Amino acid sequence: MNAKRQDGTGDRLYKIFIYVILGLLAISILVPVAWVFMASIKENSEFYGNPWTLPAGFYWQNFVDAWNAANMGSYMLNSVLVTALALLLLLLIALPASYCLSRFQFRGRKALNICFMAGLFINVNYIVVPVFLMLRDGDVWLKNVFGSSFLLNNLVVLAVVYASTALPFTIYLLSGYFQTLAHDYEEAAYIDGAGYGTTMWKIIFPMAKPSIITVILFNFLSFWNEYIISMTLMSSSKGPKTLPVGLLNLMQAQQSAAQYGIMYAGLVLVMLPTLILYICVQNQLTQGMTMGGLKG
């Protein structure tokens, strides 16, 4: 009896301890993020005192300057275009491929599956230099033959590279889902006279909606946030840039010009879309990841 009561106080102390630790971790994540939001509406002169003072007022000019003067508006548009195009391409290519690779028997199927699995281990940033050189050489050749080149500093090419390098993970995730479906669906469709294509588009893909949403979510985040490939393939100072690269340039420029407000406004502009998306779909995202299991 006595021992049990002691256990009770121990339990309570343990509980409090856990709440303190969890609380501290939550604070260490929330406070810096919230601080950036706060800093984005501060005037430049407010950055020289105590960092914890609240903003004196809403200084929206930071956002206006970031959007117009620092070009974040057009970078945002570029990012939206690249991300949307890459997602569209990825789905159009990966869905039929993973369907066939997981549900049809044909010669070479196993080899292809192994190749795509091996692709999971090739990190995009390991091969960014040869991809860049390949496109640069392509440009040189195009210039010699046709007089103009379009491979580097091109948003469409960037989207194609994004989609191609996301193929192994996407095919892995989608094949995993297609394998769980019973073959009866297709057989019933064939008996009703549907062809392969119709069966795939009308019967199978609608069923795969939850996996497709997971694929879109993960790849949206990785395309939207990516900056190494974008920086390498769009290195021309006059050419188009995506949002993270623009932000990186802004951060580097800020070190000499000390325009803190604009920099933090730029930070908010980059993270706001992902945060809003996350708040809307956080359940799908945190549950979807157990399905995929791994991410590069």
Place this chain on the structure above:
Amino acid sequence: MKRSRGRSAFLFSCIAPAVILFFIFMILPTLNVFRMSLFEKGAYTPTETFVGLKNFRTLLADANFIRSMQNTILLIVVVTIITFAFALVFAAILTREKIKGQNFFRIVFYIPNILSVVVISGIFSAVYKPENGMLNSIIGLFRDMSDPILWKGEKLVMVSLIIAMVWQAIGYYMVMYMASMSGVPQSLYESASLDGAGRIAQFFQITIPLVWTNIRTTLTFFIISTINMAFLFVKAMTSGGPNHASEVTLSYMYSQKDAGLYGYSMAIGVIIFLFSFALSALVNKVTEREPLEF
């Protein structure tokens, strides 16, 4: 016969685009990494000359490369250990104990994972700023700050990187382990506590062994991705500086490409490929256990 031809045409048109793109943008560049490492090729010379293993011999004598390799290994070891220890313990606590606001914690801990590394490095530049940065202003409450701590100085830059990387990764792995730990049946814990096993014993003897398969796969992938994440963080936060103190292998490879030494840069690429394959094979071997069923 007609049907079978239709079938082949269908299969071909579905698979070919994926295979072509995968080949052009992943297989071909990978082969090129290995091929170009044997050549001397510069940005300003159109020709390439075969030099055999000369690039690799130069690498072995390159102090900056050795340093970048040491930094990479340091980050892999320390970040992995801290992240996994915290993620496993927190996941166990959140699934086992009845914590109020469990959902809130889960949502908050996952936030860093959805942010771009550029954004994170921006946030941490505000945290680490020597004068009136967040961290120094808090430490300033306890001690004199007349000479501020230089978080991105040569001495502390690796520590700062480790903190940022753990901050970014911890939530993702915690949420993942919460999912797999919630599959462990409650009855196992009940009978264990009847036998007098405490929380810590239960954690090590029930929870960990039962989610071991999951730990093992994620560990391999985490280690591989740390090589890459280290690059993303270094490039955005420090650009390898100050004075090459925070250079990691991939960032060194990238800086050699910027310097126009393509062949040399690709020799580093080959080392990274071999290193990451060897490492994943090693981790896979070391973590091998008999799988347990519940």
